[in-house]
Amino acid sequence: MKTLDNTFTRILLTVLPAVTVVPGLAGAADPNAQPTGMPDGTKDLTVDQVVHWTNFRSYYQGHTGRANVQMDIVDDRGQKRTRRFTILRRDDQPDANAPIVRVAVTLTDSTAKQVKESLTKKLEEALKDVDGVESMDSVSEPGRSTTRVVGKKDVKAEAFLKAVTKAVDGVRSDLPEAASRPKSELVEGDHAYTGEQKYYVYFRKPADVAKTVFLVWKHIGKNDDRWMYFPNLDLVKRISAADKRTSFVGSHFLYEDVSGRSIDLDKHELIDTNKTYFVLKNTPKNPNDVEFGHYVMYVHRKTFLVVQTTYYDKQGKAYRKYTAKGVKTIEGYPTVVKSQMKDLKTGGYTNLSYSDVDYNVALPDDIFDKRYLRRPPRKYLGK
Amino acid sequence: MSNTKRWLAAMTVASVAMLVTGAAGQDGPSLPPGLEQSDPNESANPTLPSGLGEDDGGSGPDLPSGLDEDTDTPDTTDAPGEEKPALHWLDFSGFLDARAGARLQPDRYQDDDFTLGEVRLQTDLQTSWRGMTFKLVTDFMWDTIPDGHAVDLERGEGWVDLRQANVMFTPLDFMDLKVGRQILTWGTGDQLFINDQFPKDWQAFFIGRDVEYLKAPSDAIRINTFTEWVNADFVYTPQFDADRYVTGQRLSYWNSSLGRRAGQDAVIDADRPASWFRDDEFALRMHKTIDGIELAGYGYWGYWKRPLGMNAAGRAYFPNLNVYGASVRGQWAGGIANVEAGYYDSVEDRNGDDPFVPNSEIRLLVGYERDWPELADDLTIGVQYYLEWMMDHDEYRLNAPAGTREADRHRHVITLRVTKLLMNQNLELSLFTYFSPSDMDAYFRPSASYKIDDHWTIDAGGNVFLGKYDHTFFGQLERNTNVYVGLRYRW
Numbered sequence: 034m035k036t037l038d039n040t041f042t043r044i045l046l047t048v049l050p051a052v053t054v055v056p057g058l059a060g061a062a063d064p065n066a067q068p069t070g071m072p073d074g075t076k077d078l079t080v081d082q083v084v085h086w087t088n089f090r091s092y093y094q095g096h097t098g099r100a101n102v103q104m105d106i107v108d109d110r111g112q113k114r115t116r117r118f119t120i121l122r123r124d125d126q127p128d129a130n131a132p133i134v135r136v137a138v139t140l141t142d143s144t145a146k147q148v149k150e151s152l153t154k155k156l157e158e159a160l161k162d163v164d165g166v167e168s169m170d171s172v173s174e175p176g177r178s179t180t181r182v183v184g185k186k187d188v189k190a191e192a193f194l195k196a197v198t199k200a201v202d203g204v205r206s207d208l209p210e211a212a213s214r215p216k217s218e219l220v221e222g223d224h225a226y227t228g229e230q231k232y233y234v235y236f237r238k239p240a241d242v243a244k245t246v247f248l249v250w251k252h253i254g255k256n257d258d259r260w261m262y263f264p265n266l267d268l269v270k271r272i273s274a275a276d277k278r279t280s281f282v283g284s285h286f287l288y289e290d291v292s293g294r295s296i297d298l299d300k301h302e303l304i305d306t307n308k309t310y311f312v313l314k315n316t317p318k319n320p321n322d323v324e325f326g327h328y329v330m331y332v333h334r335k336t337f338l339v340v341q342t343t344y345y346d347k348q349g350k351a352y353r354k355y356t357a358k359g360v361k362t363i364e365g366y367p368t369v370v371k372s373q374m375k376d377l378k379t380g381g382y383t384n385l386s387y388s389d390v391d392y393n394v395a396l397p398d399d400i401f402d403k404r405y406l407r408r409p410p411r412k413y414l415g416k
Numbered sequence: 417m418s419n420t421k422r423w424l425a426a427m428t429v430a431s432v433a434m435l436v437t438g439a440a441g442q443d444g445p446s447l448p449p450g451l452e453q454s455d456p457n458e459s460a461n462p463t464l465p466s467g468l469g470e471d472d473g474g475s476g477p478d479l480p481s482g483l484d485e486d487t488d489t490p491d492t493t494d495a496p497g498e499e500k501p502a503l504h505w506l507d508f509s510g511f512l513d514a515r516a517g518a519r520l521q522p523d524r525y526q527d528d529d530f531t532l533g534e535v536r537l538q539t540d541l542q543t544s545w546r547g548m549t550f551k552l553v554t555d556f557m558w559d560t561i562p563d564g565h566a567v568d569l570e571r572g573e574g575w576v577d578l579r580q581a582n583v584m585f586t587p588l589d590f591m592d593l594k595v596g597r598q599i600l601t602w603g604t605g606d607q608l609f610i611n612d613q614f615p616k617d618w619q620a621f622f623i624g625r626d627v628e629y630l631k632a633p634s635d636a637i638r639i640n641t642f643t644e645w646v647n648a649d650f651v652y653t654p655q656f657d658a659d660r661y662v663t664g665q666r667l668s669y670w671n672s673s674l675g676r677r678a679g680q681d682a683v684i685d686a687d688r689p690a691s692w693f694r695d696d697e698f699a700l701r702m703h704k705t706i707d708g709i710e711l712a713g714y715g716y717w718g719y720w721k722r723p724l725g726m727n728a729a730g731r732a733y734f735p736n737l738n739v740y741g742a743s744v745r746g747q748w749a750g751g752i753a754n755v756e757a758g759y760y761d762s763v764e765d766r767n768g769d770d771p772f773v774p775n776s777e778i779r780l781l782v783g784y785e786r787d788w789p790e791l792a793d794d795l796t797i798g799v800q801y802y803l804e805w806m807m808d809h810d811e812y813r814l815n816a817p818a819g820t821r822e823a824d825r826h827r828h829v830i831t832l833r834v835t836k837l838l839m840n841q842n843l844e845l846s847l848f849t850y851f852s853p854s855d856m857d858a859y860f861r862p863s864a865s866y867k868i869d870d871h872w873t874i875d876a877g878g879n880v881f882l883g884k885y886d887h888t889f890f891g892q893l894e895r896n897t898n899v900y901v902g903l904r905y906r907w
Contacts, residue, residue: 108840114870239870240509240906250708256747258708265628267601271710273751273786279793283841310476331476333483341477360482371480381840403705404642408584408592411544 074311074334080303083311083332084296085220090337092293094366095392096124099413103386106284109379116282117238119414123396125229131167132190133220134197136160136180139213149173151209156180159204163196172297174318179297181220194219231401235414246406247272262406269406278323284383285374290355298322309334320347336360336367352377358384364392389415507542509907517624517900524895525668525679531623531898533560538579553580561666572617572632572660579633594638599631600651602701602714604743604754606833607848608802610779611714611741611758613699613721614651617660622667622879622893624900632660646704653697656689658734659721662893670892673730675819677886677895686723686732695719709746714739714758725764726772735773736763751786768808771815776807785833794837802829821887828854842867850890857883857891876901 071089072082104116138152153173157180160169165188171180184193194217201215208215234247250258259272277289298318305312311332317323326347331340338360344353359371368390375382400410517532537556542549555577567574582596603612607630620629636653661684662669668679689695697718704711716739723732741758758779765773785798806812809825816822830853835846848861863877878899883891 106840112869114842114867240511241867241873243509252708255708256750258747265599266631267599269601271745271752271754273747277789279789280841307476309479312476333479336483338483340480340483356477357480357483360480362482367483369480370482402642404592404640404647407640408549408586 071337074337077306078311080301080313083303083313083337084301086337087311087313087330087332087339088293088296090367091339094368095364097394097396098122098390098392099394099396099415100387100390101415103388104282104284104286105384105386106282107382107384109376109381114283115238116236116242116284118234118236121233121235121394121396121400121410121413123231123398123401125231125398131186132184132188132193134182134184134194134217135220136182136197136201136215136217138178138208138215139176140178140209140211141176143176145173145175148175148178152178152212153180155204155207156201156215159200160197163200165193165196172318181297190219231398233401233405233410235409244409246409248401248403248406250401260403260406264407267407269403284385285353285376285381286383286385290374304329306334310340325353338367338369359386361390363390366392508540510537510539511904511906512537513626513902513904515625515900515902517898519895520897520899521895523668523679525664525677525681526666526895527680528561528666530561531666531896532625532900534558548583548585550583551580554578570657590642592640594640597633597635598638600634600636600638601631602649602712604745604756604783605781605802606783606785606798606800606831608781608800608829608831610756610781611701611712611716611739611743613697613716613718613737613739615657615659615721619660619662619667622662622896623898624877624879624902626902626904632657646702649701649703651697651699653699653718655692656695656697656719656734658686658688658719658723661722667893667896670821670887672820672887673726675821677892684723684732686734687727688723689719689734709744712743714741714743716740720762720774724774735765737761738763741779748784749786751784754781754783756781768806768811769815771812771817771820775809775812778805778807779803780805792836794841796833796835798831798833800829800831802831803827804829821885824854826854827889828852839866852888852890855883855888855891856885857881857888859890859893871905871907873904873906874902875904 071086072078074086099119099121101119102117106114106116108114136156138156140148140152143151153171156178157169157171160166160180160182163182165184167183167185169180169182171178182197184190198217201217205215230251232247232249232251234249236242236245236247244264246262248260248262252258257274259274261270261272262268263270278287280286281288281291299315300318302314302316303311304314311334313330313332314327315330316327317325320326324346325344326349328342328344330342332338333340338357339355340357342355343351346352354375354377356373356375357369357371358373359369361368361370363370368387370387370390372385373382374385394413396413399405400413513536515532515534515536516530518530519526522529535558539552539554539556541552544550557575557577559575567576569576569578578597580597580599582594582598584592584594586592600614601612602614603609605612609616614634615632617625617629617632621627634651634653634657635655636651636657639650641648641650664671664679664681664683668677669684670676671678671682674682697716699718700715702713716737718737719734720737721734723734725733725735727733738761739758740761741756743754743756745752745754747753760777760779762774762776764770765775768775780803781800783798783800785796788795788797804827806823806825813822830851832849832851833846835844837844844863844865846861846863846865850859852858858881860880860882861877862880863875865873865875867873876899878897880897881890881893883894885891886894
């Protein structure tokens with residue numbers, strides 16, 4: 034099933050995350066531009082604060098959203114191709130009021146494997162029986178173990194922090210003597226992005242993919258569920274998603290650009306703060322997993338929007354550049370409505386633009402069901 | 417007639433060549449990556465971007481519109497003049513497709529070396545009114561391979577083929593209804609079907625039409641219901657819809673009565689159940705997704721989709737068939753795994769001793785597909801194991817007429833799909849292989865498809881059949897091995 038199966042599969046694979054790029058399609062239930070806890074960017078901030086709020090602004094504003102998306106893909110020969118689709122997004126727990134505690138332990142001169150065996154596993158073992166734990170995920174890296182523990186909805190944050198702290202202190206005697214004392218802290222800010230999300234993507238152009246639907250249920254702690262519907266075959270195909278750093282619908286954006294790269298995968302340094310920007314240098318913790326050596330982001334201080342990101346290869350040479358080209362404040366959310374990703378080696382680029390962006394739309398949960406693959410919800414997709 | 421076909425083939429090939437060279441020649445050759453630096457500011461040197469490391473306060477990229485300093489960003493809504501993608505009240509799309517294909521070897525049972533030579537115009541009209549969606553998809557054909565038939569919408573013969581003509585609506589909150597001519601699909605296999613008893617067009621598949629034509633239309637009523645406990649789909653087909661199978665007219669096949677391959681000398685003229693509401697079909701699927709695992713149970717009450725029986729007059733016919741089955745599909749090891757099984761209850765030969773009616777069978781399918789970024793970008797590999805297990809093989813052997821080429825108790829098939837995308841995903845290379853270690857036969861489907869722009873696509877491929885024996889499923893088609901080329905404009 035050539036065109037149907039594969040090209041399209043790929044398109045869908047990658048497109049879905051595009052939704053998150055839709056500004057504000059994710060995020061705070063708070064309809065204000067300044068969500069609870071967002072610090073004043075004109076003051077000096079720590080690197081963690083900058084990273085957290087930049088990530089939030091890029092991918093997690095608003096608890097539902099819709100947008101019409103157009104991608105103009107221009108290749109190195111100057112040939113242009115256009116993709117158009119409509120994205121609907123809904124957070125499963127828009128008002129999730131769940132506390133999150135981050136537990137960190139350091140162990141000097143240890144490898145990632147040693148950290149996993151001697152720290153992470155033991156902490157996870159101790160944490161899983163704590164009252165009120167909904168889920169957790171961990172990162173083991175050389176010298177450091179980090180576990181994020183998500184509490185059940187409506188569990189009181191302070192009590193939850195206490196319970197977690199008590200549990201990790203309880204296993205301290207099982208950890209290597211050289212390990213630091215486990216540090217537990219509440220993760221501030223909006224928690225929407227810890228919830229599950231659903232996306233419905235309806236393709237309009239080009240003609241060979243028109244009316245095709247891509248449905249994604251984005252999960253935490255396990256792989257997303259993805260389906261594609263091909264109307265000409267009446268075929269509902271299940272899609273896998275092992276491949277994150279490949280092109281998104283044949284564009285210069287990668288799947289991970291649009292879905293968002295987990296902030297836990299990189300080391301972050303605040304290499305400059307000037308009047309307008311925080312400048313972040315991000316280096317992958319596992320360089321073998323990715324094609325870049327590092328990337329540098331210019332984050333607008335007032336809004337925490339990323340204005341420019343340049344990717345450098347492992348020899349330190351710039352080869353890809355993202356630029357925000359236009360911003361609108363929509364329903365209180367600063368929103369990048371025009372942007373570009375450019376391949377600096379070939380000169381090819383993709384311009385991305387959003388229109389009819391709407392946050393906190395009343396999208397019922399059931400339209401994200403497989404039933405609506407065969408019956409597009411026109412009311413919400415728009416005329 | 418043959419000249420017309422050659423002309424069409426030549427035109428298709430020539431247009432393809434023109435488009436390819438035309439596309440490649442545009443704007444002159446470009447330098448290969450690494451030889452050019454179009455913008456000195458994006459220099460290859462590992463310098464920091466402008467502004468980095470300088471202590472001048474406001475350095476960095478220019479702010480985009482909407483983020484200008486010291487102006488409050490207004491809360492804008494989209495300008496009304498902006499172009500918006502629209503679902504018009506009448507949605508009109510379609511394509512024009514020219515396609516030619518030829519045998520790679522002569523076939524003594526076919527006059528024509530061409531297997532395919534056609535121009536097809538598809539029009540797709542869709543509109544909505546009071547919550548009802550109407551759809552009409554019609555193919556107009558200029559087919560240079562004569563099948564000697566007038567327009568037959570049931571068999572898909574003649575100059576017009578009605579693909580869809582239906583209305584869909586939601587009479588109750590929990591129910592969707594679709595009535596009319598429609599394409600129907602369910603089940604979990606990849607180009608293998610166990611519980612999907614909706615009509616297929618195998619001939620289109622074997623000669624290189626677009627894969628969309630593997631599914632032939634049904635004239636049916638489909639009712640989908642959705643509840644908290646389970647979802648149930650019912651399909652009622654008031655008049656039996658057979659597969660569009662290989663008849664010998666265009667492709668040759670194994671004729672067991674003659675004990676040899678046959679083609680235009682012995683075109684199958686089957687006795688087809690054709691009474692409305694008596695020769696009908698009923699299909700049912702119950703399905704539910706639990707924690708990302710898709711579970712389904714199936715039932716079918718109708719006929720074998722190909723004329724596998726022979727009546728007293730020696731004429732091929734479609735014996736009764738019921739099918740009961742189940743499937744599971746979910747994520748596994750970074751990919752998608754599926755298992756599907758079905759029991760084929762051959763109602764007219766439950767003892768398995770009637771040599772003129774197929775025996776009952778169990779069919780089983782296990783599949784796995786995933787991307788392999790570890791090996792290459794944009795690479796997908798899928799494997800399937802498929803089994804047909806004849807229930808009363810001893811009875812079958814005992815009663816088979818002398819001289820019959822007997823089928824094995826078990827027919828094993830393995831399929832392998834390898835798909836790779838190149839050139840910004842505009843070029844797709846694919847190879848789908850069926851291989852049966854028990855029949856000692858195979859079917860290879862190599863194909864290449866290139867999107868010249870948002871409208872034009874060219875594709876080429878082959879259908880290569882190999883077999884140790886003349887009577888096996890793919891082996892019988894050996895003399896039909898063909899290559900094809902196609903060109904399509906879509907809007």
